[in-house]
Amino acid sequence: MTDSTTAPALPSADRLPDAQPVLRMVPMRSDANFHGDVFGGWIMAQVDIAGSLPAVSRANGRVATVAVTSFVFKQPVFVGDLVSFYAKVIATGRTSVTVAVEVYAERIRLDSEVVKVTEATLVYVATDESRQPRPLPDVTAPRVPPLDTLGE
Numbered sequence: 001m002t003d004s005t006t007a008p009a010l011p012s013a014d015r016l017p018d019a020q021p022v023l024r025m026v027p028m029r030s031d032a033n034f035h036g037d038v039f040g041g042w043i044m045a046q047v048d049i050a051g052s053l054p055a056v057s058r059a060n061g062r063v064a065t066v067a068v069t070s071f072v073f074k075q076p077v078f079v080g081d082l083v084s085f086y087a088k089v090i091a092t093g094r095t096s097v098t099v100a101v102e103v104y105a106e107r108i109r110l111d112s113e114v115v116k117v118t119e120a121t122l123v124y125v126a127t128d129e130s131r132q133p134r135p136l137p138d139v140t141a142p143r144v145p146p147l148d149t150l151g152e
């Protein structure tokens, strides 16, 4: 028999992944609406930067974002949250690198709550000096990514 006074089970708290985040940011008031909720566009911009980092590494140079194939805002982000971006290459083609990005927010308090806020998949294309697609280098090629080759 069901006890109608029993509270429904709360979803288990999220935990930060064991991997290193590629980016950590704290959104400010200027990144939010007047309710204090951070704009989706701010999160999308940071996700694009975060996803470009492993793409630049794999491409060993300049990349351009060609597509955002999925983007889900699962929970809101608030001003003052510590927001961590985790990104990894999940597929490669001749010139393209597909990257999965997961975003977690820590509601900073004595007992910080961790919430998974966003999941996204983006496709980057390795490009040459003329901004045309360039074949990905062999994974055994020397890797010397200069700092000025981040995704555009």
Ligand SMILES: CC(C)(COP(=O)(O)OP(=O)(O)OC[C@H]1O[C@@H](n2cnc3c(N)ncnc32)[C@H](O)[C@@H]1OP(=O)(O)O)[C@@H](O)C(=O)NCCC(=O)NCCS
Residues within 6 Å of the ligand: 064, 065, 066, 067, 092, 093, 094, 095, 096, 097, 123, 125, 127, 131, 132, 133, 152
């Ligand atoms: C990125 C860019 C150089 C690619 O040029 P293109 O002529 O479309 O290149 P291609 O058709 O040869 O496609 C290149 C790769 O991208 C992939 N691709 C192209 N469009 C795609 C899409 N909508 N979704 C997923 N992958 C896509 C192709 O499958 C191909 O991958 P592969 O070589 O691994 O098989 C060009 O589209 C561009 O300059 N776009 C603007 C980039 C930009 O400014 N981004 C910032 C946002 S404003």
